Amino acid sequence: MSSTRVLVLNSGSSSLKYQLLDMADSARLAVGLVERIGEETSRLKHTPLTGDGAERERTGPIADHEAALKAVAAELAADGLGLDSPELAAIGHRVVHGGLKFTEPTVIDDAVLAEIERLVPVAPLHNPANITGIRTARALRPDLPQVAVFDTAFHTTMPEAAARYAIDVATADQHRVRRYGFHGTSHAYVSRTTAELLGKAPEDVNVIVLHLGNGASASAVRGGRCVDTSMGLTPLEGLVMGTRSGDLDPAVIFHLARVGGLSIDEIDTLLNKKSGLIGLCGDNDMREIRRRVDEGDEQARLAFDIYIHRLKKYIGAYYAVLGRVDAIAFTAGVGENAAPVRAAAVAGLEELGLAVDGELNAVRGDEPRLISPGYARVKVAVVPTDEELEIASQTYALVGRHEERLRRMGN
Numbered sequence: 441m442s443s444t445r446v447l448v449l450n451s452g453s454s455s456l457k458y459q460l461l462d463m464a465d466s467a468r469l470a471v472g473l474v475e476r477i478g479e480e481t482s483r484l485k486h487t488p489l490t491g492d493g494a495e496r497e498r499t500g501p502i503a504d505h506e507a508a509l510k511a512v513a514a515e516l517a518a519d520g521l522g523l524d525s526p527e528l529a530a531i532g533h534r535v536v537h538g539g540l541k542f543t544e545p546t547v548i549d550d551a552v553l554a555e556i557e558r559l560v561p562v563a564p565l566h567n568p569a570n571i572t573g574i575r576t577a578r579a580l581r582p583d584l585p586q587v588a589v590f591d592t593a594f595h596t597t598m599p600e601a602a603a604r605y606a607i608d609v610a611t612a613d614q615h616r617v618r619r620y621g622f623h624g625t626s627h628a629y630v631s632r633t634t635a636e637l638l639g640k641a642p643e644d645v646n647v648i649v650l651h652l653g654n655g656a657s658a659s660a661v662r663g664g665r666c667v668d669t670s671m672g673l674t675p676l677e678g679l680v681m682g683t684r685s686g687d688l689d690p691a692v693i694f695h696l697a698r699v700g701g702l703s704i705d706e707i708d709t710l711l712n713k714k715s716g717l718i719g720l721c722g723d724n725d726m727r728e729i730r731r732r733v734d735e736g737d738e739q740a741r742l743a744f745d746i747y748i749h750r751l752k753k754y755i756g757a758y759y760a761v762l763g764r765v766d767a768i769a770f771t772a773g774v775g776e777n778a779a780p781v782r783a784a785a786v787a788g789l790e791e792l793g794l795a796v797d798g799e800l801n802a803v804r805g806d807e808p809r810l811i812s813p814g815y816a817r818v819k820v821a822v823v824p825t826d827e828e829l830e831i832a833s834q835t836y837a838l839v840g841r842h843e844e845r846l847r848r849m850g851n
């Protein structure tokens with residue numbers, strides 16, 4: 441391919457993260473983030489990594505994801521990296537829900553877009569933003585291949601015993617109710633990188649991956665294939681998250697509706713946006729929660745303890761699912777940065793062969809590293825995730841194959 445650049449868009453419910461990469465050498469040319477989309481106080485942070493590389497920041501209302509992407513395009517253009525560049529080979533989109541249909545990265549056409557739209561009810565915070573990103577990018581560069589890389593794809597290898605809920609089969613099948621799992625691009629990248637860190641082939645390694653960002657999920661990966669994961673039909677199930685409850689008795693919902701008088705939409709908002717850490721203590725940022733814990737704040741302490749208790753339960757559960765565990769890998773904003781979370785999650789699990797070395801755990805860095813003591817039977821690792829690089833690589837590989845096919849068809 442003559443053009444070697446890929447723009448990666450990761451649209452969240454109120455944010456847009458992006459990276460422009462040159463796949464000839466996997467170099468980042470620009471990275472950035474638009475936060476608080478839809479509010480008065482939106483903020484765009486853009487860092488060109490060519491030339492002087494100085495970060496630029498712009499604040500002020502950015503109404504929606506379309507406006508956000510247009511603002512990003514303007515920033516890129518100001519650095520001579522505009523979307524009109526002939527060097528751009530493709531745009532790679534993170535798409536959160538791909539259902540069961542999409543097990544691989546996919547070139548987006550109208551039918552693919554319609555399927556992503558059909559899945560909006562099961563990823564209401566994420567898929568709408570992904571769709572706006574795709575539509576806007578298509579309008580800006582209709583000639584370019586747009587590729588969807590699905591959060592759900594890595595989890596499609598889960599056995600039925602892990603993927604099915606114990607509800608009436610006909611009802612479940614009619615409404616396609618099952619565990620899909622999310623953050624798959626990260627779970628795939630991190631499990632593979634953990635195997636590399638251990639000096640082994642992915643096929644030979646069993647790993648528990650703990651992706652702890654604002655959204656959080658755990659997965660059990662056996663020999664490079666996902667065998668279970670904590671998120672379910674939607675990204676609401678499982679671990680305690682920044683604003684999401686994770687697991688609860690489904691009857692809580694009936695109770696809140698019947699006795700509490702809340703509507704289904706109110707309960708949806710409650711569990712997705714006003715629960716988890718923010719619901720428990722008013723903050724969803726682990727840095728702030730740790731600061732409060734260190735000052736003796738009881739509410740923050742309880743929120744932290746609930747977060748850790750849930751995490752520990754999943755470590756135990758996935759240990760049992762895998763039977764043999766070679767490593768546990770912490771990743772994403774909390775997993776990569778919050779040493780107290782890592783220490784507390786593993787505390788007391790020495791009988792399972794798990795331990796964290798205090799000094800190694802305190803080291804900060806961008807490289808994958810082990811934080812378990814030499815004697816530990818199960819290695820504990822911190823593995824910075826790189827969803828954007830993974831999306832760019834998959835996008836670039838697919839576009840290469842796509843072009844090759846078109847060339848062959850033309851001949």
Ligand SMILES: Nc1ncnc2c1ncn2[C@@H]1O[C@H](COP(=O)(O)OP(=O)(O)O)[C@@H](O)[C@H]1O
Binds near residue numbers: 655727772
């Ligand atoms: N230095 C840090 N210490 C503790 N937690 C941190 C630190 N930096 C980031 N975080 C946590 O990481 C979260 C964001 O993680 P990230 O993976 O970027 O989430 P998302 O992709 O879901 O937006 C923040 O909300 C915060 O809780």
Ligand SMILES: CC(=O)OP(=O)(O)O
Binds near residue numbers: 452566622623653
């Ligand atoms: C699927 C999901 O929860 O994604 P995020 O962590 O980006 O919100």
Ligand SMILES: [Mg+2]
Binds near residue numbers: 653654772
């Ligand atoms: Mg994330």
